[in-house]
Amino acid sequence: xxxxxxxxxxxxxxxxxxxxxxxxxxxxxxxxxxxxxxxxxxxxxxxxxxxxxxxxxxxxxxxxxxxxxxxxxxxxxxxxxxxxxxxxxxxxxxxxxxxxxxxxxxxxxxxxxxxxxxxxxxxxxxxxxxxxxxxxxxxxxxxxxxxxxxxxxxxxxxxxxxxxxxxxxxxxxxxxxxxxxxxxxxxxxxxxxxxxxxxxxxxxxxxxxxxxxxxxxxxxxxxxxxxxxxxxxxxxxxxxxxxxxxxxxxxxxxxxxxxxxxxxxxxxxxxxxxxxxxxxxxxxxxxxxxxxxxxxxxxxxxxxxxxxxxxxxxxxxxxxxxxxxxxxxxxxxxxxxxxxxxxxxxxxxxxxxxxxxxxxxxxxxxxxxxxxxxxxxxxxxxxxxxxxxxxxxxxxxxxxxxxxxxxxxxxxxxxxxxxxxxxxxxxxxxxxxx
Ligand SMILES: NC(=O)c1ccc[n+]([C@@H]2O[C@H](COP(=O)([O-])OP(=O)(O)OC[C@H]3O[C@@H](n4cnc5c(N)ncnc54)[C@H](O)[C@@H]3O)[C@@H](O)[C@H]2O)c1
Numbered sequence: 273x274x275x276x277x278x279x280x281x282x283x284x285x286x287x288x289x290x291x292x293x294x295x296x297x298x299x300x301x302x303x304x305x306x307x308x309x310x311x312x313x314x315x316x317x318x319x320x321x322x323x324x325x326x327x328x329x330x331x332x333x334x335x336x337x338x339x340x341x342x343x344x345x346x347x348x349x350x351x352x353x354x355x356x357x358x359x360x361x362x363x364x365x366x367x368x369x370x371x372x373x374x375x376x377x378x379x380x381x382x383x384x385x386x387x388x389x390x391x392x393x394x395x396x397x398x399x400x401x402x403x404x405x406x407x408x409x410x411x412x413x414x415x416x417x418x419x420x421x422x423x424x425x426x427x428x429x430x431x432x433x434x435x436x437x438x439x440x441x442x443x444x445x446x447x448x449x450x451x452x453x454x455x456x457x458x459x460x461x462x463x464x465x466x467x468x469x470x471x472x473x474x475x476x477x478x479x480x481x482x483x484x485x486x487x488x489x490x491x492x493x494x495x496x497x498x499x500x501x502x503x504x505x506x507x508x509x510x511x512x513x514x515x516x517x518x519x520x521x522x523x524x525x526x527x528x529x530x531x532x533x534x535x536x537x538x539x540x541x542x543x544x545x546x547x548x549x550x551x552x553x554x555x556x557x558x559x560x561x562x563x564x565x566x567x568x569x570x571x572x573x574x575x576x577x578x579x580x581x582x583x584x585x586x587x588x589x590x591x592x593x594x595x596x597x598x599x600x601x602x603x604x605x606x607x608x609x610x611x612x613x614x615x616x617x618x619x620x621x622x623x624x625x626x627x628x629x630x631x632x633x634x635x636x637x638x639x640x641x642x643x644x645x646x647x648x649x650x651x652x653x654x655x656x657x658x659x660x661x662x663x664x665x666x667x668x669x670x671x672x673x674x675x676x677x678x679x680x681x682x683x684x685x686x687x688x689x690x691x692x693x694x695x696x697x698x699x700x701x702x703x704x705x706x
Contacts, residue, residue, distance in 0.1 A: 273394060273395055273426065273427060274429070274459050274462065274463060276395060277360060277395050277396075277397060277429065277463055277466075278462065278463060278466040280360055281360070281361070281397075281463070281466040281467055281469070281470070282466055282469070282470070284307070284308045284309055284470065286309060286310075286360040286361060287309070287310045287311075287312065287358055287359045287360050287361075288301075288304045288309045288310070288311045288312070288359065288360070288361045288363065289311075289312045289313075289314060289355075289356055289358075289359030289361060289362045289363065290304070290311060290312070290313045290314065290363050290365060291313075291314040291315075291356075291362060291363065291364050291365065291366060291384050291388065292314075292315060292364065292365035292366035292367070292380075292384070292402075293313045293314075293315045293317075293320045293324070293349060293365075294331075294365065294367070295331060295437060295439055295542070295612065296365040296401060296402075296435040296437050297313065297315075297363075297365035298313075298320075298331060298334060298339075299334060299437060299446050300363065300365065300401075300435070300446060300471075301313045301342065301347055302334070302338050302339065302341075302342045302347070302446075303445075303446040303447055303471050304471055305341075305342035305343075305345045305346065305347040306341070306342065306345070307470055307471050308345070309471075310346050311342070311346070311347045311348070312347075312348050312349075312350060312355055312356075312358065312359055313347065313348065313349040313350070314349075314350060314351070314353060314355070314356065315349065315351060316351060317351075318351050320349055321349040321350060321351060323339075324339055324343065324347070324348075324349040325343070325349065327339055327340040327343060331439075331611070332610065332611035332638050333439055333440050333609075333610060333611075353387045353388060353390075353391060354390075354391055355391075356388050356391035356392070357391040357392075357393060359396065360395065360396055360397070361396065361397045361398075361399065361467050362388055362392075362396060362397070362398045362399070363398075363399045363401060363467075364381065364384055364385070364398070364399065364400045364401060364402060365401045365402065365435065366380040366381060366384050366402055367380045367402070367542070368380065368381065368402045368403050368404050368546075368547075368550070369542075369546060370546050370549055374549055375549075375553050376404070376405060376549075376550050376553050376554075378404065378408065378412060380402070381400065381402055381404065381408065381412060381413075382412060382416075385412070385413055385416050385417070386416065389416060389417070389419070389420050390420075392417060392420050392422060392428065393422075393428075394422065394427040394428060395427070395428070396428050396429070397428070397429040397430070397431065397460075397463045397464065397467055398413065398417060398428065398429070398430050398431075399430075399431045399432070399433050399453075399464060399467060400413060400430075400431075400432050400433075400481075401432075401433055401434060401435045402435075403434060403435070403488050403489070403492065403543060403547045403550070404485060404550055405485065405489070405550040405551055405553065405554035406482040406483075406485040406486045406489070406551075406554060407482060407485070407554065408432075408485060409430060409431075409432040409456065409481035409482075409485065410456060410481055410482070413430060414430060414456060417430060424456050424457070424460065425456060425457035425459050425460055426459075429455070429456075429457075429459065429460040429463040429464070430455070430456045430460050430481070431453055431454060431455045431456070431460050431461065431463070431464030431467070431481065431484075432453075432454050432481035432484040432485055433451055433452060433453040433454070433464060433467075433468060433484065434451075434452055434484060434485070434487065434488035436449045436450075436451065436452075436488075436491075437449070439610050439612060440607065440608070440609040440610040446471070446472070447471060447472055447473050448473055449472070450472070450473070450474040450475070450476055451468050451472045451474070451475050451476065452476050452478055452484050452487050452488070453465060453468060453475055453476070453477055453478070453484060454477070454478045454479065454480050454481040454482070454483050454484030454485075455480075455481065456480075456481055461477055464477075465477060486551075488547070489547055489548070489550060489551045492543050492544055492547040492548060493547070493548045493551065493564075493565055495533070495544050496539065496544050496545070496547075496548045496565065496568045496569070496572065497548075497564050497565070497568040498531070498533040499533050499534075499535070499536075499539060499544070499568070499572060500567065500568030500569070500570075500571040500572050501533070501568070501571075502516070502520070502533045502534065502535045503535045503536070503571050503572055503575055504571050505519075505535070506535035507578065510705065515694075515697070515705065516535055516694070517534070517694035517697060518697070520532050520533075520534060534693075534694065535575075535694075536575065536617070536692055536693055537575050537576060537579050537617040537618065537621060537671050537692040537693075537706070538572055538573065538575035538576050538579075538617030538620065538621075539572040539573070539575075539615065539617065540605075540606025540607060540613075540614070540615045540616040540617050540618075541606045541607065541612065541614060541615055541616075542612070542614045542615065545569075545572070545573075545615045546615065548562070548565040548568070548569065549565070549569070551565065552565050552566065575617060576617050576620040576621045576624060577624070578706065579617075579621055579669065579671075579690065579692055579706045580594070580621065580624050580625065580628070582690050582704050582705075582706035583599065583625070583667055583669065583690050583706075585704070586667060586688045586690055586704045587666060587667055587688065590666070590687065590688060592666055593629075594625060594628040594629060594630045595628055595629030595630070596629060596630075596631075597630050597631070597666035597667060598630075598631045598633070598664060598665045598666050598667075599625050599630045599631065599632055599633070599665060599666060599667045599668075599669065600633050600634065600635060600655060600662070600665040600667070600668045600669070601618055601621060601622050601625075601632065601633070601634045601635075601669045601671050602634070602635050602636070602657075602668060602669065602670050602671060602672065602674075602677060602682070603618055603634075603635075603636055603670065603671045603672020603673065603674055603677075604616055604618040604619060604622070604634050604636045604639055604642070604671070604672065605618075605636060605638050605639060605672050605674070606618070606672070607672060608672055608673050608674050608675060609638075609674055609675055609676075610638065611638035611639055613639060613643065613645070616672075617671065618634070618671035618672060619645065619648050619650075621669065621671060622634065622648075622650065623648055632650070632652075633652060633655050633665070634650075634652060634654060634655065635654050635655040635656070635657050636654050636672070636674070637654070637674060637676045637677075638674065639654060640653065640654045641653055641654070642654075657677065657678065657681065657682065659681060659684070659685040660685075662681070662682060662685040662686050663685050663686070663687070665686065665687065666687055666688065667686075667687065667688045667689075667690060668682060668686040668687075668688065668689050668690070669689075669690040669692065669706075670682070670689065670690065670691045670692060670693055670695055671692055671693075672693070673693040673695050679695050679696070683696065683700065683702060683703065686702065687702070688702060688704070689702055689703045689704070690703075690704050690706045691703050691704065691705050691706065692705075692706045
């Protein structure tokens with residue numbers, strides 16, 4: 273069984289099923305199609321299928337042409353999970369959010385697995401890519417797959433291989449980012465290495481699915497904690513009249529032992545604000561409190577309030593208050609040059625300003641209309657950044673430093689600029705760093 277599957281994966285005749293065609297699943301599907309595999313994409317959201325069939329993208333940094341080329345090579349999308357029986361590999365790329373109590377919400381992983389179970393068969397490999405706590409693959413997927421009568425490691429194979437996509441980063445593509453892979457058994461690992469071996473330049477084997485799960489969390493916790501540290505340093509430096517960005521640039525000239533992280537208005541995205549708390553939750557089962565994670569979370573989640581404080585102080589120097597001011601937030605995506613606004617601190621800032629009576633507007637070239645969000649609702653369209661329009665606002669906040677913004681135009685024509693991203697390095701009486 274194992275040899276047959278590895279042969280199919282190695283000779284390119286294997287059919288690859290990708291479940292969840294979002295930021296992670298879509299580029300992966302495109303990459304498998306590019307290499308020549310037949311790819312079936314599954315999603316419960318029918319609009320993904322409609323877009324793919326029409327050759328239209330729904331993720332800004334993935335061009336229409338990439339989808340069209342994949343479709344021309346046989347990439348199909350469907351909402352019909354019975355098609356999963358045709359696939360030799362089932363790669364799960366579904367969301368892993370936190371619930372209302374900030375605890376792991378594995379419902380997407382569990383629902384997907386249960387939807388696939390009736391169509392699982394001998395000779396398939398299942399790979400979980402969603403970020404999650406150590407133990408998920410063995411505690412949640414393994415028993416469900418084995419409940420169908422398949423023996424993992426003999427009839428079917430199960431691996432965990434975390435995604436390391438960095439949307440909007442032009443220096444890396446899906447194939448050039450090394451990929452970690454851990455199997456439930458040694459045979460599972462060997463199948464996993466074959467599954468990724470032709471599409472990813474470097475696949476890094478680890479001894480278990482738990483090690484692979486923990487590796488992904490260490491990477492993201494490392495970022496969350498270091499961003500928390502640098503945000504705290506920013507607040508201290510500001511009180512001392514020191515520009516933190518100049519300090520970071522200087523420290524980054526050290527050729528060893530220092531990695532630059534940059535402060536900002538808070539943490540955003542689907543990963544860094546969320547994933548660390550997957551470990552926090554699981555660690556409690558072992559009687560461990562993850563204090564670094566909690567502390568970084570506390571510092572980072574205070575950043576929107578810190579920005580509001582700077583806005584208030586800036587308006588005060590103009591004898592104005594937040595209440596009644598017209599405030600323009602630049603950038604509602606959580607990071608520059610992407611259209612992803614999940615957990616974006618810009619939105620928290622907009623909400624806090626609105627609660628204090630500000631008239632809030634936004635401009636973001638990646639998001640022409642304010643999208644529907646679970647926790648926030650703004651009936652707004654992106655404002656044009658013209659000299660006349662900028663001048664009408666009492667305050668302009670640079671929340672996300674998209675390259676498309678004309679920063680000279682912004683500074684020249686705004687009454688007051690709150691810069692949360694270190695865009696303006698030289699002191700300017702109009703600009704307040706936050
Ligand atoms: N976005 C990133 O940069 C990134 C990077 C590394 C890891 N991850 C991890 O990858 C996973 C997926 O993240 P994403 O950003 O691609 O999410 P996403 O929300 O962009 O995409 C998830 C897709 O899964 C679909 N889906 C939801 N439930 C489903 C189900 N039961 N069956 C089939 N499809 C279903 C959704 O409709 C959506 O299209 C998460 O665990 C995330 O933490 C994301």
